[in-house]
Amino acid sequence: MTKKYIFVTGGVLSGVGKGITAASIGAVLQAKGLSVSVQKCDPYLNVDAGLLNPKEHGECFVTKDGAETDLDLGHYERFLDLELTWKNTTLSGRLLRDLIADERAGKFGGQTVQLVPHLTNAIKKSIHEAAEGDVHIVEIGGTVGDYEGLSFIEAIRDFSQEVGRDNCLFVHVVYVPFLEASQEYKTKPAQNAMAELRSFGIMPDVVAVRTEGHDKPPRSVGEKIAISSGVRPEGIIMMPNVNTVYEVPLTVARDLGPMLSEFTGVTTEPDLTRWKNLATRDTTDYAREVTVGLVAKYIDNTDTYLSVTEALKSAAWAENCEVNIRWINSETASDDDFAKVDAVLVPGGFGSRGVEGKIAAAMYCLEHNKPYLGICLGMQTAVIAAARRGGVDGANSEEFGAGQGANVIYLMDGQAGKESTGGTMRLGDYPAVLKEGSLVAKTYGTTEVTERHRHRYEVNKDFAQAIEQGGLVISGTSPDGRLVEFVESPHCDYFIATQAHPEFKSRPFRPHPLFSGLIRAAVLARNA
Incomplete structure (x- = not known):
């Protein structure tokens, strides 16, 4: 099959579960019999995650080849049972360091080195190098609209044009708050986040709506987001809090399964037996x-x-x-x-x-x-x-x-x-x-x-x-x-x-x- 790419971005605020969402999508695709590779692109101006404050960013996850990475690579390895390498993590600092080294070595032949196209080309190259599965999943760190992340958003937009838009699926994870005072969900922040993504030339195919609490928001929330964004109703999935993160693949399979089948061309039903057993284990009274x-x-x-x-x-x-x-x-x-x-x-x-x-x-x-x-x-x-x-x-x-x-x-x-x-x-x-x-x-x-x-x-x-x-x-x-x-x-x-x-x-x-x-x-x- 033609290689497919799934890009996971975030809106409204960070820390709403892009990593778990990306890993869960990969788990469902694996359960359909597809091979999956995965990558985290972080806009931080750090060379790696080794010196990031763990109190602020969480653990530094180390890969088998010694890359010091973001904790999301731990999610990827646990969910997908992969052993990742430095290729699966890309930070701005490393790319900029290498670009400057190349410029000093005269490798650009006198060109004016710029964020576009030189940094964006470096980002696209890193994605190609890490893409080893039938489907390659790329999570973009931070929130759409962050200054430091603009080059990554431009890079994946351009990337989708190069490999064909039909071979790319854009998943935008947004947060919808619940206001106690008025007892209602407010979709305006999510609408603004999607408008910002569209302003960069990317129309999301899927919007994953994160909400607090374990109750699923009323259907009207999804309908409002679909109408205001232009995303197909079947592309809106609700992701309230769950008892365990290992339930998320089941949610993805249930709500996004038909769309993933359409995107990959693989209609095989995913075998989620072990995920069902795992979710049950975490909620069992032992x-x-x-x-x-x-x-x-x-x-x-x-x-x-x-x-x-x-x-x-x-x-x-x-x-x-x-x-x-x-x-x-x-x-x-x-x-x-x-x-x-x-x-x-x-x-x-x-x-x-x-x-x-x-x-x-x-x-x-x-x-x-x-x-x-x-x-x-x-x-x-x-x-x-x-x-x-x-x-x-x-x-x-x-x-x-x-x-x-x-x-x-x-x-x-x-x-x-x-x-x-x-x-x-x-x-x-x-x-x-x-x-x-x-x-x-x-x-x-x-x-x-x-x-x-x-x-x-x-x-x-x-x-x-x-x-x-x-x-x-x-x-x-x-x-x-x-x-x-x-x-x-x-x-x-x-x-x-x-x-x-x-x-x-x-x-x-x-x-x-x-x-x-x-x-x-x-x-x-x-x-x-």
Whole structure:
């Protein structure tokens, strides 16, 4: 079939669910038997998402080849069960950097370099390079009308002319507020957002109407938007809040299915059995439940740890169990907090704020046989806790000011002086060899694994004896044995920590073994 393209844009305001919408459309197309590729285009003047504030933008999702990306790529990977690369994320900063480098190298032959056509051509080229499926889905970040996004809107308009308008489907996600004072939905902001998109030469084929609450808005809302915009009534889909984001593919299939069949020419009904089962799992009242304490510093923005919380949920559903996530502020954490939960998880992070609370969490779990999973910084703080127990006075990380004799976590070779710059970390997939017979090897069911990484600092093996005296053993290393990848406690039922980020490889239909192991251990601890 001729390659098809779906462009997802947003109107009124950002954060209304473009990423989930794009991923859900892709899931429905996959269920029809089509291959799908996906891409996020962000107008930010950043080269990548590595230095974006997680409190403002949510987690930095790392791909297998080490690209630091927006959290929407996590949605894409979970929904579509793909492993994406740097080609699937495009930021203005990277394109502009490369354009300027080419201009300085004389590659434009004296031309005046401009946003149109040079930047727009670069955007179109990035879309062609990422388009590998029968259908390629492109989400444009931000909101139509943002100054920084104009080049992207122009680029996809021009792109549709090049590949043929019939081969492109434009989906515009808009927000329709409900005013309590007048008890009515107001479509004017959505009408204005669509008018703005049309002013750039793009007529949307589909308008996805996001509303608050779980009740579907009255039919008149969709009719009013259709009349005012010129979009066909069957192209207006209502998307109120749902109990779980995994219900959205079902909504898309029900309301947009005929249009997707018409667009792709594939009339096969999508097999959505696993999505129906997944949506049911998330809303089931399970007989068993556990509470996992997530020790973190950004507890007022849970999107910072989105892949972690999704991995916990997926693992719990697979174990026919309900997981309650209790957020524990790492700056104020106490033994009383840890005692109230069935298991503890310390996620990755940077900076010294709240680190003592994370060390205290590992210390408590070591001393009270509490199930523990440490991720990245969560492994480093566990090692610090063990080293302190093993007699290293003031044991800490060089990241937090530790000097010789106390730096049980130290800076990777070649990274000194680069602590404030992006792109200087150990990023992406790295293999590890697990110790035969170790708990982590039993949990994985193998002694060779590959996990994604995002860090600069490493465990200092000079302190291996003190760390072991403090209750931890090294149970996994890099293939050459130089770098510590996993530690565990032989004295605890489940205490595993890894330098990697296993949450990035967890899927709703295929939970990660380390998270499944934590949930199983939490169930046993609760019933002990």
